[in-house]
Amino acid sequence: MALQAASLVSSAFVVPKEGKSSASLKESSLLGVSLSDHVKADFSSSALKCKREFNQRVGTVRAQSMATATPAVNRASSEGKKTLTQGCCVVTGASSGLGLAAAKALAESGKWHVIMACRDFLKAERAAKSAGIAKENYTIMHLDLASLDSVRQFVDTFRQSGRTLDVLVCNAAVYLPTAKEPTFTAEGFELSVGTNHLGHFLLSRLLLEDMKKSDYPSKRLIIVGSITGNTNTLAGNVPPKANLGDLRGLAGGLNGLNSSAMIDGGEFDGAKAYKDSKVCNMLTMQELHRRFHEETGITFASLYPGCIATTGLFREHIPLFRLLFPPFQKYITKGFVSEEDAGKRLAQVVSDPSLTKSGVYWSWNKNSASFENQLSQEASDAEKARKVWEVSEKLVGLA
Ligand code: LMG
Ligand code: NDP
Numbered sequence: 001m002a003l004q005a006a007s008l009v010s011s012a013f014v015v016p017k018e019g020k021s022s023a024s025l026k027e028s029s030l031l032g033v034s035l036s037d038h039v040k041a042d043f044s045s046s047a048l049k050c051k052r053e054f055n056q057r058v059g060t061v062r063a064q065s066m067a068t069a070t071p072a073v074n075r076a077s078s079e080g081k082k083t084l085t086q087g088c089c090v091v092t093g094a095s096s097g098l099g100l101a102a103a104k105a106l107a108e109s110g111k112w113h114v115i116m117a118c119r120d121f122l123k124a125e126r127a128a129k130s131a132g133i134a135k136e137n138y139t140i141m142h143l144d145l146a147s148l149d150s151v152r153q154f155v156d157t158f159r160q161s162g163r164t165l166d167v168l169v170c171n172a173a174v175y176l177p178t179a180k181e182p183t184f185t186a187e188g189f190e191l192s193v194g195t196n197h198l199g200h201f202l203l204s205r206l207l208l209e210d211m212k213k214s215d216y217p218s219k220r221l222i223i224v225g226s227i228t229g230n231t232n233t234l235a236g237n238v239p240p241k242a243n244l245g246d247l248r249g250l251a252g253g254l255n256g257l258n259s260s261a262m263i264d265g266g267e268f269d270g271a272k273a274y275k276d277s278k279v280c281n282m283l284t285m286q287e288l289h290r291r292f293h294e295e296t297g298i299t300f301a302s303l304y305p306g307c308i309a310t311t312g313l314f315r316e317h318i319p320l321f322r323l324l325f326p327p328f329q330k331y332i333t334k335g336f337v338s339e340e341d342a343g344k345r346l347a348q349v350v351s352d353p354s355l356t357k358s359g360v361y362w363s364w365n366k367n368s369a370s371f372e373n374q375l376s377q378e379a380s381d382a383e384k385a386r387k388v389w390e391v392s393e394k395l396v397g398l399a
């Protein structure tokens, strides 16, 4: 398979729309290195400036078996500014990597109470503590995206907490590049697509109702995407390439029995399943935008945070890969970004007042300035997005 580098270069990036203060012109280069100098997005001004009535929502405080004991109101910041309240942001998979770093950045800003939605409560608690996140700024709630029952249970627990949801970040993911055989979620969907896409699909659909009730001035629903699902980039052309085909496997339930475990109906390939799931994430964000942005005012966005080559995402990869991948990304592709910096990028998409445009896939250039990136043909195919939506609705029991 010959890489058509020139066309990849030109199509990998897009000139951002005018008037977006932090969306900077990104000049193309093969390895994603920016050639231009741009002012970093102003991260200091914040949603705090957006006035919001302090709203004492003293909901029914039920015992939350899996939640830390924080009050069931969105609290004012510790500075005691009573007229302002923190936003409430759910981050899935906040027990490590990008999710943890973003939770930390958000919590430290003082503007957010972070609900860490995690499958391993103890791990999450330890992670929050060792990251130094202040107790009053986070709550851990149990969520296993590989079980739709757990997703529904999480939504119930959240509702019982009495909090109002302002931002949802769908961040959690699994990557199983060395698996020879597929593994499955509780409902029997192939694990990567089941967790990364279907679990988040149900979660987003259910929590959308909660977000509609929020009066927060800049409500956002963010789904983490990736360059590796985008075949208009060099990274997206490393085999196996993402390809959803005609969705026959997805329509068959990805169960590996009477249907393929792969969305396109092909042979199981763990690395491809992950990349396919990221395409679904990016398509879902756009479909949410088309269906709900106007009606709800919610900003829907996706992002590629950079290559965070040190995270737990690669835990299933062979040791040699884990050893070589970080220096490869640091010194050869120069796509490497630290967990901390990636966390700040995600926090920016959650909170930066200039990143309110909906339907956008954000990326960052070398100077860490955000820009609106262009998705691959498949990852921006509206017809495919609609089909993925409709099939997914059926699989998760919403249609
Ligand atoms: C496959 O594994 C699985 O087999 C497949 O099932 C699927 O899961 C797939 O995508 C998922 O992964 C691929 C994996 C296995 O291959 C790699 O890991 C290759 C990628 C990785 C990065 C290694 C580059 C090594 C470069 C060395 C850099 C060292 C750092 C230098 C910094 C110094 C600075 C002072 O295979 C392996 O893991 C075996 C890896 C063996 C690597 C042998 C190195 C070969 C050298 C090739 C260099 C290629 C560099 C290309 C650079 C191109 C830049 C445009
Ligand atoms: P990590 O493995 O560090 O984090 C993934 C998180 O997801 C962990 O907290 C993990 O929980 C959680 N998780 C996995 N399965 C489930 C589940 N069934 N239910 C609930 N939570 C679950 O990886 P990253 O931080 O790298 O990945 C975060 C996001 O960033 C992903 O969406 C990934 O696709 C994306 N991304 C990552 C890139 C990178 O280079 N690392 C590049 C581009 C995108 P636990 O701690 O219990 O394992």
Ligand code: PMR
Pocket (backbone or CB within 6 Å): 030, 031, 032, 175, 177, 226, 227, 228, 229, 234, 235, 238, 271, 274, 275, 306, 307, 308, 317, 333, 335
């Ligand atoms: Mg990639 C511009 C070059 C670039 C970037 C930004 C990435 C990101 N990768 C690049 C290039 C290459 N990669 C090249 C030239 C190779 C062949 C040596 C290569 C290989 C490679 C492998 C084997 N890359 C990988 C893998 C993985 O297993 C990772 C993966 O696909 O996970 C799904 C991965 C990644 N490369 C990236 C990024 C961001 C990843 C992982 C994370 C992700 O998309 O979530």
